[in-house]
Amino acid sequence: TQSTRPQRLLGAVQKNATRGDPRSVVQAIDQFCRQKEWAMNVGDEKGCILDSVVSEVNPATVLELGTYCGYSTVRIASLLPPHAKLITLEFNPDFAAIARQVIAWAGVEDKVHLVEGASGDWIPKMTEQFGVKTFDLVFLDHWKDRYLPDTMLMEECGLLRKGSILLADNVICPGTPDYLEYVRSSLRYESQYFKSHLEYTKVEDGLEKSVFLG
Numbered sequence: 295t296q297s298t299r300p301q302r303l304l305g306a307v308q309k310n311a312t313r314g315d316p317r318s319v320v321q322a323i324d325q326f327c328r329q330k331e332w333a334m335n336v337g338d339e340k341g342c343i344l345d346s347v348v349s350e351v352n353p354a355t356v357l358e359l360g361t362y363c364g365y366s367t368v369r370i371a372s373l374l375p376p377h378a379k380l381i382t383l384e385f386n387p388d389f390a391a392i393a394r395q396v397i398a399w400a401g402v403e404d405k406v407h408l409v410e411g412a413s414g415d416w417i418p419k420m421t422e423q424f425g426v427k428t429f430d431l432v433f434l435d436h437w438k439d440r441y442l443p444d445t446m447l448m449e450e451c452g453l454l455r456k457g458s459i460l461l462a463d464n465v466i467c468p469g470t471p472d473y474l475e476y477v478r479s480s481l482r483y484e485s486q487y488f489k490s491h492l493e494y495t496k497v498e499d500g501l502e503k504s505v506f507l508g
């Protein structure tokens with residue numbers, strides 16, 4: 295039977311990356327996506343912006359919406375202080391199965407809790423299931439039409455505090471117009487656009503960083 299693209303991406307990690315070395319896992323995926331097959335990881339260019347935001351925030355609690363193969367999960371986890379927790383939500387069980395193996399190969403599984411299911415179902419359960427009061431950083435990279443409803447849900451559930459940072463991928467391509475309008479016009483957010491490119495291409499894309507003002 296035919297392998298899937300995530301399975302081939304995992305194969306490239308196991309072949310070319312060093313176990314326990316997160317940076318070599320990131321490099322192996324970027325090489326695979328540049329030389330073999332495009333895949334919807336945040337990529338190396340936007341990944342550097344992600345790294346700088348994670349380093350600046352130095353978060354104790356991180357929520358990632360949309361794990362896919364775990365590329366950004368590994369990037370973020372490799373920058374977290376000890377005892378920090380990264381919860382990552384993935385709806386697609388096939389993606390989740392690959393991501394678990396990529397995360398394990400990188401050796402960051404102790405910092406990561408991968409949850410399979412729909413963000414809308416799990417966001418209201420964050421506190422009771424994982425003991426998280428608020429998130430210092432949220433990375434939005436899942437279905438583009440879920441960015442706005444899930445942000446409103448996080449507000450309603452009290453998961454954002456004064457100073458919480460939302461970092462959203464793909465605000466230009468594929469685009470998240472309703473989310474962008476919301477965070478840029480709301481008096482409860484201070485937003486900043488980081489212009490970049492769609493992973494592994496010359497197409498414009500970017501990350502939107504929004505600070506929740508409480």
Ligand SMILES: O=C(NCCNC(=O)c1cc(-c2ccc(F)cc2)cc(O)c1O)c1cc(O)ncn1
Pocket residue numbers: 334335336360362385386435436437438463464467468492493
């Ligand atoms: O979360 C799920 N998909 C990934 C969301 N992410 C994206 O869709 C995404 C797409 C693109 C993209 C950009 C240009 C293009 F031509 C095609 C795709 C880039 C990105 O950087 C993304 O992040 C999902 C799926 C499914 O079938 N079931 C449960 N969950």
Ligand SMILES: [Mg+2]
Pocket residue numbers: 334335336435463464
């Ligand atoms: Mg993305």
